[in-house]
Each structure stands twice: as C-alpha cells, then as structure tokens.
Amino acid sequence: MTETGDWMTPKARMQALVSGAPYDRIPCIPSLSDHAALVLGVTVAEYTQSAELMIRGQIEAYRRYGHDAVGLGPGSTGIAEAAGSIVAFPEFNTPYVVDYVVKETSDLDRLVIPDPLTAGRFPQFLDALAGLVEALGDEVPIGLTLGGPVSTASNLRSAERFMRDIARDPDFAHRLLEYALAITVPFVREVARLPVGFTIVDPVSSGSLIGPAVYRDFAFPYQQRLIAAIIEASGRAPVLHVCGNTRRNWHLMADTGAGALSLELSAIGSRSRGISVPPKRCFSGHRRWWMRTSRNACARRGTARRGSFLRWDADCRSQRRLTISMRWLAPHGGMAGIRSIQDCSAGEVRRPARLRG
Secondary structure: OOOOOOOOOHHHHHHHHHHOOOOOOOOEEEEOOOHHHHHHOOOHHHHOOOHHHHHHHHHHHHHHHOOOOEEEEEEOHHHHHHHOOEEEOOOOOOOEEEEOOOOOHHHHHHOOOOOOOOOOOHHHHHHHHHHHHHHHOOOOOEEEEEEOHHHHHHHHHOHHHHHHHHHHOHHHHHHHHHHHHHHHHHHHHHHOOOOOEEEEEOHHHOOOOOOHHHHHHHHHHHHHHHHHHHHHHHOOOOEEEOOOOOHHHHHHHHOOOOOEEEOOHHHOOHHHOOOEOOOOOOEEOOHHHHHHHHHHHHHOOOOOOOOEEEEEEOOOOOHHHHHHHHHHHOOOOOOOOEEEEEEOOOOEOOOHHHOOO
C-alpha cells in the first residue's frame, strides 16, 4: 500500500462502500490515463505503444498517489485502429486517428471483425491489464476504458462524415454502428476473462452534438447492447461517460443499464437538483464545478454520506499540480483535482454539499 495513513486497501474500501460497511476514508478514483507516462519519465508516444511501460507507469502512479482504482484501455481510437484506421502517436498528447478506414460507404463491406487477440494494440492492452491484475489485483480494483459505439463509428468514418450519414443516410449509419458494436464485443469478452471492471466513453454521443431524438435512435440502443454484453461477459455493470451537455438525455442514459453515469460541467448545475433517475445510478461531473463545492465537504472529514466517492481527471502535463492538490486533500478524502462526488445510494441527483450524514 502507499504511505498515506490508510488502514484499508482500495479494494477493501470499495467493497465496504458497496456493502454499506464502515471504511477509513472517502474512496477517490482518478482518470490518470497518459499522466502515467509523465510519472514514469517517458513520452506519451512511448507509453501508449508498450504494455510494459503501461504496467510500470500505472503501478508507479498508484504507489505515488494512492488512488482507489487503476486502469487503462484503447478508448474508441484503439478499437478503430484494430479495424484499420491509422493512428498518430504524439510525444506528449493522446493518440488520434489521422486516416479513417471507412472513407466511402462501400468500404464498410470489405471490413472484417478484427481478432481481439492479435489485431492492432488489442494484445498490448490485454497484456497490460493482465500485468496490472498480477501486480496490484489483490490490493486495488483494475479497470478497462473502451470507446462507445458512436465514438468508435466516428473513428472509423470521421465524426463529420458520420454526422452527415445520420442525417442523409441513416441506414448506413446504423450499419456502421452495428459494425462498431461487433468489433468491440469480442474484445470485451477477452478482457472479461480477467477480474476487471469496465468504463465506456462515448463523447460523440454528447448532447452538445446530437439532440435527444438522435441519441434515442442512434446512440441509446447500441450503448444498451454493449452494456448488456459487458454484464453478460463479466457480471459487472460498467460506468458510462458521455461528454458535453447531456442533461436532456439523462433518463435514456440511465436506462442503458450502466452502473454509473459520468457527466461534465455543462451538464451539472442547479437544474440537476431533484432529477429522478432509477435507483442505484451514480452521477459524476467535471472537476472545476465539483472542486468549488467538494473541498468544503471533504474538509469536514467524514461527513460524506455512505455510498459516496470522489472521481477526478489528472493533467498529463502537470505532475506537480496533481501532487500538491493530492496532499491538501489526503487527510480528508485522499485525493484531489476532484472530478466528482458520486452517490451510489441516492435515487436523485444531489449537489456535493448535501452529501453528508
């Protein structure tokens, strides 16, 4: 364990939170992503193309910060890469698609389902997850982050073309989404052989890009099917993250079957109060809004109600900022740069200041 004064391991802490048993502090989960490259002292390009560096970077980051979950994954870029899209690897930024495999609608007909054991960087992520499970699995939960169907389709076709397809050729858009789902599920089944959790990130299904009707017809059914496949394969309901202003889609997002919903600043505010959602759904938000309210809640030490935990984003370029913030909150919640407080026991969305005993 890290030298933070904790008397529970992250795994035991999260199990206590879920079961309603006492735990030593508020669990805190960062989205470290490529920040682990900075911790390790290598470039993001090197880190994102090496299972060994991913393992070492995530372990080193965990030993340094003491957070309550460790994870990595292909996102939607890595899934599209396995199908044939070409990805660029900047030295100090996230990999991105530079050449889309589906330029013409006829290109979809020649694509095959990539082998989850050999295609693209799939084997790299499988090896990295296995290494993390072996090194840390008894101590801290391990998770995979993968792209949702809409974002994967966009990385096969380009977001601009795919948005036009939805408007002008909806039948083709559905075919592309079916393919995006078909290439994701086999990889999910391979990952599910390991004792890990899942987070789906589907930013292109944002309410900032598409309205509720389009989300209902083109995002919801495929997210729902992917979540069902994850539950069937692993027995665990994943987190669903959608960027931007998703307020008008919350009820549909809750109905996907996700175990938690991750939201951004533009979707959080006074309108979130009193919104009814199905029981045991979690809501989370972007760090800036939550920082203003949750610092006071954490400073009250132990006042967060049962079922709450902190979730936040790490800046891959600022190790010093992360460490300074973490030290401020360590006696209270154990983490900083807060992304959200999630209340797993509530049936309605609440502001962090109200999450107290």
